[in-house]
Amino acid sequence: MILRGIRGATTVEVDTPEAILEATEELVREIVAENGVIVEDVASALFTVTPDLHAEFPAAAARRMGWTMVPLLNFTEIGVPGKLERCIRVLVHVNTDRAQHEMIHVYLRKAVSLRPDLVSRSTTPQ
Numbered sequence: 001m002i003l004r005g006i007r008g009a010t011t012v013e014v015d016t017p018e019a020i021l022e023a024t025e026e027l028v029r030e031i032v033a034e035n036g037v038i039v040e041d042v043a044s045a046l047f048t049v050t051p052d053l054h055a056e057f058p059a060a061a062a063r064r065m066g067w068t069m070v071p072l073l074n075f076t077e078i079g080v081p082g083k084l085e086r087c088i089r090v091l092v093h094v095n096t097d098r099a100q101h102e103m104i105h106v107y108l109r110k111a112v113s114l115r116p117d118l119v120s121r122s123t124t125p126q
Helices: 017-035 057-066 109-113
Strands: 002-011 043-048 072-076 086-094
Touching: 002 017, 017 057, 017 086, 017 109, 043 057, 057 072, 086 109
Parallel strands: 043 072
Antiparallel strands: 002 086, 043 086
16 A cells, blocks of 8 residues: 545535534535545645634534544635635545545535546536
8 A cells, every 4th residue: 555645625615613624525425425434544635724614623624424433634825815715624544555646635615626637537516
């Protein structure tokens, strides 16, 4: 097995704990489903939010999903004027036998604009 990274991002319409947790859970579930990830193979996950989101930690969603022993961190993205707002991003590190080009990166909602080159490989965005 080797350590690989899986990227993903989504957005929320409002800065509420419920919106952040729901969107993050949806994102993590899609990453897990698309890549056949099992929690025991997750080495760590790094979550970021744009500066306009501060109602909840996205990592709390992963904890609610049972990722209780996975090291998780939350960060604030750089606030670049004119860029995508209310965005949650994740980088999941997984131990896998799959090659890097086999990893499916997941971009949902308005975050599809971040990596349109990768969106075509993942599930249909919402």
